[in-house]
Amino acid sequence: MALERTFSIIKPDATARNLTGKVIAKLEDAGLRVVAQKRVKWSKADAEKFYAVHSARPFYNDLVAFMTSGPIVLQVLEGENAIAKNREVMGATDPAKADSGTIRKEFAENIERNSVHGSDSAENAAAEIALCFRLEEIVG
Numbered sequence: 001m002a003l004e005r006t007f008s009i010i011k012p013d014a015t016a017r018n019l020t021g022k023v024i025a026k027l028e029d030a031g032l033r034v035v036a037q038k039r040v041k042w043s044k045a046d047a048e049k050f051y052a053v054h055s056a057r058p059f060y061n062d063l064v065a066f067m068t069s070g071p072i073v074l075q076v077l078e079g080e081n082a083i084a085k086n087r088e089v090m091g092a093t094d095p096a097k098a099d100s101g102t103i104r105k106e107f108a109e110n111i112e113r114n115s116v117h118g119s120d121s122a123e124n125a126a127a128e129i130a131l132c133f134r135l136e137e138i139v140g
């Protein structure tokens with residue numbers, strides 16, 4: 001096992017329902033440590049840049065509108081196998097298909113308003129962390 005860092009977002013549907021602490025508790029219970037965190041509101045340009053990989057998908061414009069609709073919490077999470085562990089505790093993209101006990105099963109509203117983002121590979125984790133945090137903002 002390797003100590004890894006991954007990038008996480010608590011999305012606007014969760015901040016709107018005051019679920020930030022409950023989401024963080026799930027992450028910590030899974031053995032992940034929050035080593036950087038900030039609450040921000042993204043501009044359209046911020047969201048378009050972050051989700052550029054999805055720009056050809058039919059839901060891209062809706063996703064950008066959603067991610068700019070309210071505050072979000074950006075995080076760097078650290079732990080053994082943090083990337084896979086975070087994906088596991090998040091649950092499937094569609095909450096109807098998510099395993100019980102996962103963040104999305106318990107908190108997500110639907111496939112778009114699904115409460116959290118988590119990097120899906122080491123390469124994307126490094127790129128997403130670098131896009132959103134300065135090195136000195138990450139304190140492990």
Ligand code: GDP
Binds near residue numbers: 063
């Ligand atoms: P993730 O890695 O599980 O977050 O899923 P994806 O990378 O496939 O999609 C990114 C985000 O786009 C998801 O977390 C959802 O917020 C949104 N999304 C994914 N699929 C759909 C869809 O079919 N419809 C809509 N409206 N949004 C979607």
